[in-house]
Amino acid sequence: MVHDLLVAAYAIAVGFTASGIAANLYLLAFGKAEGALKRTSHLLVMVVAGPNVILGKAAIAKRQRNCSTVLFWLLTLLTGYWSFVLGLFLLDLAVTMKW
Numbered sequence: 001m002v003h004d005l006l007v008a009a010y011a012i013a014v015g016f017t018a019s020g021i022a023a024n025l026y027l028l029a030f031g032k033a034e035g036a037l038k039r040t041s042h043l044l045v046m047v048v049a050g051p052n053v054i055l056g057k058a059a060i061a062k063r064q065r066n067c068s069t070v071l072f073w074l075l076t077l078l079t080g081y082w083s084f085v086l087g088l089f090l091l092d093l094a095v096t097m098k099w
Contacts (some may be wrong), residue, residue, distance in 0.1 A: 015087030
């Protein structure tokens with residue numbers, strides 16, 4: 001059981017790290033989404049970068065007191081689950097590719 005919890009925690013960490021890398025690389029490469037092609041690429045990147053972006057905006061809203069505590073923790077749970085699924089996908093891809 002401890003092994004399963006460690007794998008789950010590792011998958012969340014891998015997913016959230018991949019999310020942060022994707023979000024920052026996108027911002028470095030493209031900046032703001034202007035134009036049809038950039039908006040489309042923005043939506044595709046947000047599939048991976050979503051957890052990092054959502055949690056960052058939720059933290060800013062919480063600091064500015066524009067977000068309730070319950071909503072903040074619900075967003076944290078959502079980003080945690082999203083990171084978990086993304087991390088499991090990346091770990092499965094790594095095992096399949098035998099990295």
